Amino acid sequence: MSAKVLTSLSAAETELRELRSAGAVFGLLDIDDEFFLIVRPAPSGTRLLLSDATAALDYDIAAEALETLDADIAPDDLEDADPFEEGDLGVLADIGLPEAVLSVILDEIDLYADEQLGRIAREMGFADELAAVLDRLER
Template sequence: MEPLEGFAVAVVREDGKWRCEALEIETLRELDAAITGLRKIRSTGAVFGMLDVDDEFFLLLRPGPAGVTLLLSDSAAALDYDIAADALDLLRVEPPDDDDDDLWPAGSLDLLADIGVPAAELQVIIDDVDLYPDEQLQMIAQRCGFEDQFSKVLDTIQA
């Protein structure tokens, strides 16, 4: 099995402070591994995951008592990546046709609305085709206010 490029970061907001930590690289392959990794993090505040898979697309995951809320930045990724296909399965969304070149997200665009990124703003970030997924996630981190913590974790992952 070919190794995947990218990163998986857990983001926690507790007592008004942000904390970021790297998740196992295996979470880029399996949605269940990503969800399990996030559920292991104990916090009274918001916990969510930011995954950049192969510099092709990103996933935002937010586990909660009623299940997992997620956003897949490009549904067409389900044609090539198991984790994206699993995300569409969880969302009960059909993957696009092979010849569909349109970029369309699937899931909850208001996933981060309560912590600083309204749905319309997240849509604008996803629609910017000139940005790579890591740059899109960096923009989200900046909008929410944890860019410094996010960058430090990325520096350790990519070192």
């Protein structure tokens, strides 16, 4: 995927939809180790989870996610809020990550976004594959 997917939700959706796969397609987007998005395109519409809604104050992709989710949150409310998730906690439940487990991972606010995504990968059984992809990206 191109670097543009880290700044544009619509670009992420488009690139994910263009992937050919026999199974479920979803993207785990780590934005500056500050927050992450889970993006899962489907025929009925894209399912989303934003790990930290307060990131919308500083990141356009987070603001775009809140808009897509129809989250009616005033910027003033975000200014004073502790980090909180917004979106579909069940986004990956049918493929191995129960809502309760994802909720526990999101509650670990002392972890960086990449560490939370690593936990998701371990829970879903693809931690080694994710590590291999990340190693290739760092070269």
